[in-house]
Amino acid sequence: MNPVQSNLPPTIIETGDRQSSDSATTIQIIPAKKAARRRRMRPIQSLNDKIQKASERIEKERAEFNFRSIQAFVPVGSRVLDVGAWSCYLGQMLRDRLQCEVLSLDVVDANKTDMPFQVFDGKVLPVESGSFDVVLLLYVLHHAAEDHPLLEEAHRVLRDGGLVLVAEDSIDGLWNKILTIGFHLYLWLVTRMTCDGKFRTTPEWRQRFQAAGFTLHQTLPLGHHLRRVLWPNNVLFVLEKSSATIPRRSTS
Numbered sequence: 088m089n090p091v092q093s094n095l096p097p098t099i100i101e102t103g104d105r106q107s108s109d110s111a112t113t114i115q116i117i118p119a120k121k122a123a124r125r126r127r128m129r130p131i132q133s134l135n136d137k138i139q140k141a142s143e144r145i146e147k148e149r150a151e152f153n154f155r156s157i158q159a160f161v162p163v164g165s166r167v168l169d170v171g172a173w174s175c176y177l178g179q180m181l182r183d184r185l186q187c188e189v190l191s192l193d194v195v196d197a198n199k200t201d202m203p204f205q206v207f208d209g210k211v212l213p214v215e216s217g218s219f220d221v222v223l224l225l226y227v228l229h230h231a232a233e234d235h236p237l238l239e240e241a242h243r244v245l246r247d248g249g250l251v252l253v254a255e256d257s258i259d260g261l262w263n264k265i266l267t268i269g270f271h272l273y274l275w276l277v278t279r280m281t282c283d284g285k286f287r288t289t290p291e292w293r294q295r296f297q298a299a300g301f302t303l304h305q306t307l308p309l310g311h312h313l314r315r316v317l318w319p320n321n322v323l324f325v326l327e328k329s330s331a332t333i334p335r336r337s338t339s
């Protein structure tokens with residue numbers, strides 16, 4: 088049967104200086120050098136495909152892990168701003184499972200969903216003051232060249248009585264430092280995601296939250312990321328606005 092009629096791709100047999108297939112209509116002659124290069128590239132292509140599939144699986148697992156970490160602090164039907172959302176899978180879960188209205192932001196477009204998404208400059212959140220019930224900064228602050236302006240912005244866009252949820256990788260103690268730095272090297276190798284900011288200890292983060300006008304409501308140890316013992320230990324900080332507000336810069 089003609090492969091075109093069957094809707095199946097033709098079986099191509101590489102012969103070195105030409106390719107032939109089981110259909111006369113699909114014979115394609117290619118130079119021997121090109122054919123040899125294609126053969127050499129095949130294992131690399133297949134390794135690349137495997138890495139892509141693994142990274143896709145991990146992104147979904149990660150969104151599940153994040154969902155479980157924050158679920159208790161996100162009211163049903165609330166307005167959520169996910170800053171540094173990457174794939175936006177978490178926003179999709181919040182919309183589908185908790186009927187939240189979610190806007191996802193990031194400095195790059197890695198959105199793999201149909202969720203509302205905007206690229207921004209990594210400093211000024213392009214939304215109105217006091218307009219969100221929950222602001223998420225999950226594993227983002229150590230990627231931002233400057234974390235303070237982002238924290239100030241999170242404070243500005245949060246409505247009174249709302250919560251900012253910050254997750255970070257722990258560097259409390261030598262072993263946590265090793266796990267966190269090792270993991271980010273791996274992350275860079277697989278996704279080319281850079282870390283432009285700083286990892287900080289839990290007391291250092293607390294000071295920074297306070298300086299940005301927040302009161303620390305709760306600190307929750309989340310255990311190893313995705314429950315893998317050689318991945319970083321994670322911490323969730325639950326922040327609310329301090330009653331004594333700090334001066335804010337105005338945004339148009």
Ligand SMILES: C[S@@+](CC[C@H](N)C(=O)[O-])C[C@H]1O[C@@H](n2cnc3c(N)ncnc32)[C@H](O)[C@@H]1O
Nearest residue numbers: 170171172173193194195209225226227230231
């Ligand atoms: C480790 S990923 C975390 C992604 C997602 N929040 C999660 O937990 O799966 C860090 C994210 O922060 C983003 N990012 C880096 N600098 C940023 C900045 N200044 N403001 C907002 N996001 C930033 C990166 O593009 C990336 O999507």
